[in-house]
Amino acid sequence: MSGIPLAEAVPALIELGRRFDTRGWAPATSGNYSARLDDGSFAITVSGTHKGRLKPNGIMRVDAAGQGLTPGRPSAETALHLAIYRLFPDAGAVLHGHSPQAVGLSRAASAGEWVFRGHEMLKAFPGVASHEGEMRLPIVENSQDMAAIEAAVHPALTEPGTAPAYLIRSHGLYAWGKDIDEAERVLEATEWLIAAELAEQNFRGALAR
């Protein structure tokens, strides 16, 4: 439940936004990032800001109910961040990106999850020590009603073998971790797994021709 000082969270989230933007995960003001603070509140990106060009005033504080504690309008998806912090008291950061690969997978897959199997990269997830298992990535329908998304994804998140991440169909990817670094690693590993499986499908198609 411990968090970091705001003075540490702000530059870390600004830098993270720059990195995500260079990788194509934060186009056109999409995405939002948050971190648990040491006073029990949360730092979160201001709604509508370009996440690759964040300035200190692009990050504000909200309380556990999502009420602003500093000037600005918090992310439209603040409720999804707060739901993760409530469900996982050890979560210290929640990150959301809009990569074309993640959104593409969420649209191509009609099921309520995508399962990664056999990848060495699975070991990037906290607590995973072998490539031999599988990791389930829940996929929920998009909605402008954050409570509906939260209710839809909630049951899958505590199932054993579920990634600390989920996809919202036609929307984007959420990932979290004990701190900003771990959340970034989870999101990066998930993006890599999606890209690797897309490459695999392309090779299989080419080899079948």
Ligand SMILES: CSCCC(=O)C(=O)COP(=O)(O)O
């Ligand atoms: C053009 S992005 C649409 C909104 C969205 O999905 C998103 O991630 C950014 O919303 P925010 O309010 O956090 O800026």
Ligand SMILES: [Zn+2]
């Ligand atoms: Zn979004």
